Amino acid sequence: MLKRVELLAPAGGYETMVGAFNAGADAVYLGGSKFGARAYADNFDTQQVLDAISYAHLHDKKIYMTVNTLVKEKEIGQVYDFMLPFAENKLDGVIVQDYGVMRLIRDEFPDIELHASTQQTVTGVYGARLLKELGCCRVVPARELSLMEMQAIREKAGVEVEAFIHGAMCYCYSGVCLFSSMVGERSGNRGRCAQPCRLPYQIQGKKGDETYPLSLKDMCTINIIPELIRAGIDSFKIEGRMKRPEYAAGVTSLYRKYIDMYYENPSGGIRVSDEDMEILKGLYLRTGISEGYYHQHNGRNMVTISSPAYNGTSDKVLTMVRDKYLQGEQKIKCTIDAYLTLDEAAVITMTVNKDGEDLVETVTGNDVQAASKRPMDEDAVIKQLNRLGNTPFDAESINVSIEDKGNGNGIFVPASELNELRRLLTEQMLESLSAHSKRQLDNKDAYLTTSVAGSSEELPRKDKKYRQIYAENERKGDYHILVNTRPQLKAVLNSISEYGSKLRIYVDSDLFFSIDEGLAARVMSFAGENAAEFIVALPFVTRQEEFDGCGDILDIINNAASKGFTGILVRNLEQLGFVREHSYRGTVILDYGVYVWNQHAAELLNELNNVDGSFRIDEISVPLELTIHEAKELSKALDARKLMPRTYNIYGRTPMMVSAGCVKKTMDKCSGKLHQFNREETRLIDRMGNVLPVTTNCRNCYNVIWNAHPTSLHKKLDSIRNTELFDHFRIDLTTESMEESALVLGAFLHGDKSAFEAIEQKGYTTGHFKREVE
Known part of the structure; x- marks a missing residue:
């Protein structure tokens, strides 16, 4: 007998939940009054969540709660009290993004299922397996994955797969989008995205009206339900907690109809009627629909281009849905x-x-x-x-x-x-x-809610070797420099031979693969002469094909040393899982996209250190969305627990979006250089006239949209150093030319006042140094 797929519907309020269940949902996901990624939905207060759990369980349904935002150090102590009543009333599962929240719920409420949110940017088997080890029984992979990639996770990772089948799509990989946060204060990682991807932009150098190159069509997969079921997906997820009850009930009812139709005759397939498709299109879908990424990596046909607006809704359809599914609770x-x-x-x-x-x-x-x-x-x-x-x-x-x-x-x-x-x-x-x-909890008073507490004697045994090593290190506040292009690397090699302190230089993986024997020899010579360390910065996003066989990442960890490189900058969970499974013994630094917003997140990641030393995380990077005050709070908490050394970014353009979509391909044509080292630049102009550089990574087939101005903390540097809370300071060279790179290096490494003045003349931002995200 075929295992039946779960149909999971959104609910922004109690009426929506009831309507979704009436329409055939097996489970509903909803947000409480805190920590949910849809802060502007109606959401549920505590009693409403308890009522929802009770109602669902009376009808053999399930409730999953979204606790899927990043949680600051000052907030993490609230999570236990927030979750306790829901745990006591047998909440079925929690969808989480923050590693600290994951650890807390896993340890304090072990009967609640942990589901890794799509905000964790799971793109393959290695990340999914890592999350399973850390306590998750289900993952919601990135929407960008193909059907084959979804199937591979299900078959090889040993976790359930929950996949989106209908609704709005983000242009950026979920969890790595900083666009809304950087242009305002509303962070997508905090459930408050202002949706800048739905705004118009011009392509620099192209004539014509503004278009919507970042606005994806809504997903509708009802025609490929049989394929999705056969791929082994465990839960079909409908997007839309901010939409009306009629949307949740109407969409759920149609997917319920065709899922059941498939199971009645698995060999016969399904045929969606024209009438039902019109109903779907009349329920708050955008002007165009697509089947998402299941059968294509990207393309112009996935983007709305001319308008991000929704289709008009049919009063007839809305009335039908209300009369049929929104007339009260089931008995x-x-x-x-x-x-x-x-x-x-x-x-x-x-x-x-x-x-x-x-x-x-x-x-x-x-x-x-x-x-x-x-x-x-x-x-x-x-x-x-x-x-x-x-x-x-x-x-x-x-x-x-x-x-x-x-x-x-x-x-x-x-x-x-x-x-x-x-x-x-x-x-x-x-x-x-x-x-x-209901369930009874034996450890209601076991959780310590103070932010900074404990001594090394209280820590798990697996942590002690690591903390002893850290305790011996002296906090020197030296510089780390990241380069993305050959001219930038040359600027580093030319500019810093006179710098007295030890340097660490991160080289983007694209650039790493282009290093020939001559440049490799120069790198090794420079490292020896200047006490410099060279590290490979892995791609922002990695997909399964980059690990299979002789993939890029395996090539890097096997051959980096031969080019003078001693470690890697890990930028996502997938890479972390891979290098750990391969017992990589080089230096491992976690980039700011592997989010450590609180001490519990650091504790969870610390569990990945092997006692025998075969793998160890050496350092973390302070997240870009934290203010200096919040970064100091975090650092004090980590110091109190003798946790990981950390790097603080002081210069560089922020990568506001990392996307599978390609602006160049959408608005012009593909370069045709897939899997080759090819870095091209397009520029978007927003409504305010700001110019946003967009770089292509053809080797890994993704785009990066950078902030219009670099974040530069040159005026804050003394106050940052005086905190004595950060181990290293990082300078990211992203779109700078060789000359501009030399200018930046002269300013920060040598204190060249004229260079600082040049940075100010070009324009800069201080990012979130004092501007707190909501």
Whole structure:
């Protein structure tokens, strides 16, 4: 028998949840009053979440809660109290992004399933396996994955796969988008995305009106349901917690229809009617739809181009959906049996089937009397017992047994007594069902909510070797420099030979593969003469093909040393899982995209260090969305726990988007250089006239959209250094020419005042140094 796929619907409010269940959803995902990635949805307060859990479990449905934002150090202590009532009431699962939240829920509420959010940017088997090891039983992979990649995760990672099948699509890989945050204060990682991808942009150098090159069409996969099921996907997820109840119910009902149609005849396929497609298009879909990335990596046909607007909605469709699915809560099916025997106590039972088990409740009344006038018949009893309108029950059958012991006059039970027995019976059954759904927690007071606490003696044994190594290191505040191009690398080699302190130079992986023997020899010579360390910066995104066989990442970890490179900058979970599985012994630094916003996140990642030293995370990078105050809070907490050394970024353009979509391909044509070292630049102009560089990474087939201005903290450098909380300071050279790179290096490494003035004249931002994200 085929395992049936779960149909998972969104709910921004209680009515939406009820409508989705009425329409056939097996589970609903919703957000509470905190920590959810849709801060502008109606969302549920604590009591509403508890009511939702109770309602769902009464109907053999599931509730998954989104706790899928990044959580600051000052907030992490609130998570336990926030989650406790939901855990006690048997919340089925939690969708998480933050590693610290993951660790806390895993350790404190082990009965709640952990589902890794699409915000964790899972792009393959290695990241999924790593998350399984850390406690997740399900992952929501990046929407950008192909059907084959989804299937590989399901078959090789040993975790359930939850995949989006319908709704809006982000242009950027979820979890790595900083666009909204950098142009304002509304962070997508905090559930407050302002959707700059839906705004118009011009392509620099191209004539014509503004277009919408970053606005993807909505996903609609109803025609490929059989393929998705056969790929082994466990849960079909409908996007849309901010949309109306009619959307959730209407879309759910149609996917329910065609999923069931497939299971009725798996070999026969399905054919979606034109009428049903029109209904879907009339339920808040954008002007164009696509099947997402399941069968293509990118393309112009996935982008709205001319308009990001929604289709008009059909009043007829909305009325139909409301009338059919939004008319109140479902009833719990039950059977009632009444045994009325003369001179014996009246006995009434109610039976409800729960999880394949019959729950039976019984109430007993007064002795049944002989009728003095008109005897009571079965219909009269049924009429009283069937008055269940204000209860959650619906009697499928009511069986009445009357025994008057042959007195000839019949029996009589007052209607008021039958009503009271019915009331008591429904209350008892509700209590029984509720108890069936609740769990008791033994460790309510076990969680320490203070942000900075504990000593090394209290820490897990696996951490001690690492912390001892860290404790011996002196915090020198030296510079790290990242380069993306050959001219930038040459600028580094030419400019910093006079710099007195130790340097670390990160070389983008694209550039690494282009290094010939001559340049490799120069790198090795420079490293020896200047006490410099060279590190390969892995791609922002890696897909399965880059690991298979003799893929890029394997090539790097096997051959980097031969070119003078001693370590890697890890930029995502996929890479972290891969290098750990391969017991990479070089230096491992986590980039700012492997988010450590709180001490619990660092603790979770610290678990990945092998006691035998075969793998170790050496350093982390402070996230770009933290203010200096928040970064200091985090650093103090990590120092108190003797956790990882950290790097603080002081210069560089922020990568605001990393996308599978290609602006150049969409608005012009593909370079045709897939898997080759090819870095080209396009420029977008926003409504304010800001010019956003867009670089292509053809080797790994993704785009990076950079901020219009670099973040430069040159005026804050002394105050940052004086905190003595950061181990290293990083300079990222992204789109700079050789001359511009030399200018930046002169400013920061040598304190050249004229170079600082040149940076200011070109324009810069201080990013989130003081500007806190919401």
